[in-house]
Amino acid sequence: MNELKVSPNGRVAFVSGANRGIGRAITIELLEAGAKKVYAGVRNIKSLDDLKPEYGERLIPILLDLKNDKTIIRATRQVKDVEILINNAGVYDASGFFSDDTLDSLSDNFEVNVWGLVKLSTSLIDHLMNKPFAAIVNVASVLGLASMPIAGTYSASKAAVHSITQGMRGELLNSNVLVMGVYPGPIDTDMTRDLDMDKDSPQNVAKNIITGLKEGREYVFPDMMSKQVGELYLTEPITVEKQFAHFVSEEQEA
Numbered sequence: 001m002n003e004l005k006v007s008p009n010g011r012v013a014f015v016s017g018a019n020r021g022i023g024r025a026i027t028i029e030l031l032e033a034g035a036k037k038v039y040a041g042v043r044n045i046k047s048l049d050d051l052k053p054e055y056g057e058r059l060i061p062i063l064l065d066l067k068n069d070k071t072i073i074r075a076t077r078q079v080k081d082v083e084i085l086i087n088n089a090g091v092y093d094a095s096g097f098f099s100d101d102t103l104d105s106l107s108d109n110f111e112v113n114v115w116g117l118v119k120l121s122t123s124l125i126d127h128l129m130n131k132p133f134a135a136i137v138n139v140a141s142v143l144g145l146a147s148m149p150i151a152g153t154y155s156a157s158k159a160a161v162h163s164i165t166q167g168m169r170g171e172l173l174n175s176n177v178l179v180m181g182v183y184p185g186p187i188d189t190d191m192t193r194d195l196d197m198d199k200d201s202p203q204n205v206a207k208n209i210i211t212g213l214k215e216g217r218e219y220v221f222p223d224m225m226s227k228q229v230g231e232l233y234l235t236e237p238i239t240v241e242k243q244f245a246h247f248v249s250e251e252q253e254a
């Protein structure tokens, strides 16, 4: 828990990957929680048109493609009043370390999940630092705490997000910026469409992030599975690693 509590009520937020899945749920939850404005980072500027009648001018789509530096630079000029940055956009390119496409897969995951997150954060940090209270929320994954062998390259990118989150928190210690890491388990979005397993809802993840901001939390385990993994990880990280490896071998045997 951090002394900085950054309730979204009356504040200005920027969400990357806001058009679908967890990002869309976060965007709606921020607006429902009374955010003054939500800049919704999207690759298709019309993709949130259906929400416009409900939220009007408080919802502002911003063109953002994390693979395109020009959009990051342009967005940075457009969101000077941002107080809460939610680094949510991500890709899931599942591969292992002994595949034909290992390096391509690593590159795909890192380009968006890591370089994109770092570029956007460094680009916006001056805006955040000059507010009385601010927050950076990085959506990592439980797979960033222990690797899942079927998705080793994705896990590595999320482990990098975990380390980057710790690094940002260290550099911003005693500043005005709360740095939160979010570690979801399987969530029911397009990303997990092909995974046949129990999944929690994006709405639940969004609600737990908003609660975390209000309470000044630095670690958020936002769903049923991640709460269990999170507790175990804090005491027995190696058991989590073994469980993930075991889970996959069971799946492969099936």
Ligand SMILES: NC(=O)c1ccc[n+]([C@@H]2O[C@H](COP(=O)([O-])OP(=O)(O)OC[C@H]3O[C@@H](n4cnc5c(N)ncnc54)[C@H](OP(=O)(O)O)[C@@H]3O)[C@@H](O)[C@H]2O)c1
Pocket (backbone or CB within 6 Å): 016, 017, 018, 019, 020, 021, 022, 023, 042, 043, 044, 064, 065, 066, 067, 088, 089, 090, 091, 092, 112, 139, 140, 141, 142, 183, 184, 185, 186, 187, 188, 189, 190, 191, 192
């Ligand atoms: N779903 C899960 O089980 C789960 C679990 C743990 C962590 N997470 C993490 O949660 C975050 C959201 O995932 P999700 O499940 O909501 O996935 P999703 O439904 O596939 O949505 C991904 C979002 O990221 C955006 N995005 C992808 N590439 C981008 C780029 N180059 N520039 C800007 N935006 C880009 C997508 O925009 P387009 O529509 O334009 O492609 C979309 O809005 C990700 O960081 C993911 O790794 C998800």
